[in-house]
Amino acid sequence: MLSEKSKLRFAVIGCGFWSQFQIAAWHELEGVELVAVYNRSVEKACDTALKFGVPHYYDKIEELFRNEQLDFVDIITDVDTHAQFINMALEHNVAVICQKPLTADFKTAETLVAKAIKRNIPFFVHENFRWQLPIRKLKIAIDSGVIGNVFKARVSFCSAFPVFDNQPFLATLDQFILTDIGSHIFDIVRYLFGDAENIYCKTKTVNKKIKGEDVANAFLEMQNGIHCYAEMSYASILEKEVFPQTLVLVEGEQGSIELAPGFELKITTRHGSTSSVIQPEMYNWVDPDYAVVHSCIVDINRNFRDALLNGYDAETSAADNLKTLQLVFAAYQSAAEGKAISVNTNFVYEH
Template structure:
């Protein structure tokens, strides 16, 4: 049984904690929040024995096998390095850091301390995306040469997370981190990237639309479309639509989790069922259920039962794409990914 603490009791913590309870094999012994009353509310709801309003005190007083950091991005480096300094393995919410330099310090700091460092990146664990990956690996459509990943909807994301409207960099650091991780998961690493961004909502600071064109090291072409300003027919927040063309056919992850595989012989369609958990917000169904599988993978790594897919070192490659996208948009130029 692994003992752990949650650092941060904001919007996502309730789902992260519920997902840990679903996985089992862990004991949540303490929570931290800078506003102690919020931490107490989470503790009361989930039966957590200890509550803290300073991370230092929590780390000094508790014997932990890991921490799960679910705070705002500007605190990730500080809390990660504090835990690493105590020899405590770290799981950190995405995005890892507000800059590539901070992320590199986090990775190197944990390596120097000799503690595992993982990023809680759940998007790739959505069952429809895993099913598409399986079809790709089976080789049914041959070698992919072109693909498109679309995350475009008009969901009022700022209503339940108003802080997002205050971010100077928004959609690429928020949903873009998820989708670019999926891109790497499905298609490998990028060679070059070109990006354009736009702000459609007038009452926000950052961009809410981004369009990226990438040439992958495999030679395939990939387009990524991101938007929280798109009023479209299939307005299916928070679904990700994916279309892959290969030498022998195509695969499409379509609205309502339909996976369609097309070859010269036929089109075969299958709807991917999403498991039900009573704590899931139905609006976030496919996202919240993926937290369970992400946690399961990270716990297996902590138990030395298998590798973690989303280590800090690996996630650095995703962050490089995010900040390369901002650089490309600023310069209106193609950026080489090194």
């Protein structure tokens, strides 16, 4: 048990749909204390504070920073507001956790990362998909060498789930699936197979009621030579609706590993196949239909807490996430220009 003194004090910025799961997940961990919530509409801030027993709530961001002694903020607002709140936290020397996608454009993210590094302030991105238990177990299986050298993979997030019911703002975005889901899927690709050399992508808008693209198919050549397909769609009416599961097929010189519907991990070699089911943790606040994305919030939050308490970088630091974000915007560039885009760059933080 951590002493009261070593507890990290934090505030949540944005009290919408996703914040309710994120706050519940923070409550699973010792060593952190949610001291305030902020939202532009005071009703939502007040409701969230009451629901989770948070002592203070605000609808003026300046008052939050003036009144509270914070170790970090957890930003869970719409993407176009992330930069303003990150900037404000950095100005107040407060560490930042920000929801994916980090910012609405790449340059802004790069500038913010540079600012945080210059000021030596921890800056992390809540990119939770790589923390899903089935994805962690898949990585362990790949790294065990059971299928030998990997040469090819497919990472797939295709569904007809009515995502706009819970998150209506998504229908209004000029850029939709690559920023919203692509940021997750490209991060899983990087987690499993390292960084990319180049990316080629095509997009479509199948649902004519939304502004942005709802289908994106990308082909990535990884720096280690692996060929990787990353496909995502909200227009796929399939026999098995697996939302919000990510399906993966990895092919190696000695066999293949498949993360199949129902969290089934199948390993096939010339000697036959084995199968196991990886069930996510069922906390009492998770929606059983979405347990795989809800329960992993506890794991990523634990990584953030430990990083902040021990002074090391979180796995999904903002500096690391720049490489994921770069893939998102390179995919749009590829779709617009009809050619592969090189992404093998080292970032220089000289802003």
